[in-house]
Amino acid sequence: MIYTCTLNPSIDYIMHVDEFKSGDLNRAKQTFFYPGGKGINVSRVMARLGVETIALGYTAGFTGAFIKDSLKQEHIQNQFIETDGKTRVNVKLKSSDETEINGPGPLISEAKQQELLQQVKEMTDDDTLVIAGSVPSSLPDDFYVEIAEICQKQGTKLVADTSGKALQQLIGSSLFLIKPNHHELADLFNAEVETKEQAAYYGRKLFDQGVSHVIVSMGGEGAVYIGEDQQLFAEVPKGTVKNSVGAGDSMVAGFTAAISQAKPVEEAFRQAVASGSATAFQDDLCNKEDVEQLLNDIEISTIKEETK
Numbered sequence: 001m002i003y004t005c006t007l008n009p010s011i012d013y014i015m016h017v018d019e020f021k022s023g024d025l026n027r028a029k030q031t032f033f034y035p036g037g038k039g040i041n042v043s044r045v046m047a048r049l050g051v052e053t054i055a056l057g058y059t060a061g062f063t064g065a066f067i068k069d070s071l072k073q074e075h076i077q078n079q080f081i082e083t084d085g086k087t088r089v090n091v092k093l094k095s096s097d098e099t100e101i102n103g104p105g106p107l108i109s110e111a112k113q114q115e116l117l118q119q120v121k122e123m124t125d126d127d128t129l130v131i132a133g134s135v136p137s138s139l140p141d142d143f144y145v146e147i148a149e150i151c152q153k154q155g156t157k158l159v160a161d162t163s164g165k166a167l168q169q170l171i172g173s174s175l176f177l178i179k180p181n182h183h184e185l186a187d188l189f190n191a192e193v194e195t196k197e198q199a200a201y202y203g204r205k206l207f208d209q210g211v212s213h214v215i216v217s218m219g220g221e222g223a224v225y226i227g228e229d230q231q232l233f234a235e236v237p238k239g240t241v242k243n244s245v246g247a248g249d250s251m252v253a254g255f256t257a258a259i260s261q262a263k264p265v266e267e268a269f270r271q272a273v274a275s276g277s278a279t280a281f282q283d284d285l286c287n288k289e290d291v292e293q294l295l296n297d298i299e300i301s302t303i304k305e306e307t308k
């Protein structure tokens with residue numbers, strides 16, 4: 001089974017405002033509510049690509065109930081742990097540019113932390129776990145590392161999509177896939193990552209530290225894949241970006257879904273990029289048909305040299 005874990009889910013409240021003026025009264029012309037948080041986005045995209053997952057993590061209050069209802073409607077199983085307080089609402093303001101405000105999320109008690117670790121301990125070497133998103137401030141900084149240690153011991157494949165300190169601490173753990181964007185990779189190495197060669201150079205360093213598959217996304221500039229004996233560059237398809245929230249999560253879903261269906265790595269990378277762009281080109285996350293339509297538009301080439 002493939003599990004996704006979202007420690008800090010959210011309702012993503014998308015507001016389209018024509019010309020946003022800070023400090024003024026603005027009226028949105030269109031709004032959308034979506035169940036959000038990185039692992040939940042991965043579960044939603046995988047369901048659309050025909051792959052079953054179980055969503056784990058913490059939900060709380062009426063906002064948490066919205067998330068559970070929404071997943072139920074999309075036939076996605078969950079084993080969320082209910083906590084006190086309320087699941088956060090993250091505001092995504094779309095105007096001439098994109099502004100995001102992500103809330104802090106509820107407090108997670110020590111007992112609830114142990115409950116989640118117990119769920120991980122019950123997984124086997126047939127299972128894959130996707131840990132995605134930020135670690136709420138009430139959890140220890142090394143919570144993902146603790147999960148990684150359990151997974152390594154029992155042979156559970158671990159996919160990680162996180163950033164900052166949480167990502168930094170995970171490096172050195174045995175990981176199946178990580179997908180930093182080029183800014184996150186640059187932060188990780190305190191270096192400049194602007195070109196595909198630079199992305200490949202630093203991506204290779206992650207591979208050397210125990211990550212089997214590394215994807216570095218570079219927004220509209222393309223994406224890089226680093227693996228055992230391949231380093232690839234994909235041009236992203238051209239289109240109008242409507243809402244890039246969840247595009248990175250869609251890449252993780254596209255790749256993980258393809259691998260679970262025993263597709264070759266290059267095809268999995270192609271599906272990752274198609275899924276990311278298909279999401280960027282619409283308000284909600286991508287559908288299977290959108291992904292399939294984009295697959296043929298993606299050119300993949302080999303990156304020959306890794307230079308700094």
Ligand SMILES: Nc1ncnc2c1ncn2[C@@H]1O[C@H](COP(=O)(O)OP(=O)(O)O)[C@@H](O)[C@H]1O
Binds near residue numbers: 219
């Ligand atoms: N301008 C764009 N045109 C086409 N695809 C895009 C564009 N911006 C993002 N994407 C798609 O979304 C993916 C993830 O975007 P990126 O911004 O790199 O990651 P994240 O959302 O994790 O920050 C890209 O690899 C690409 O597939």
Ligand SMILES: O=P(O)(O)OC[C@H]1O[C@](O)(COP(=O)(O)O)[C@@H](O)[C@@H]1O
Binds near residue numbers: 039249
């Ligand atoms: O856990 P974090 O880092 O606050 O991020 C949560 C946010 O990330 C998202 O999962 C989107 O992530 P990406 O745009 O990076 O794919 C939103 O659904 C959610 O609001």
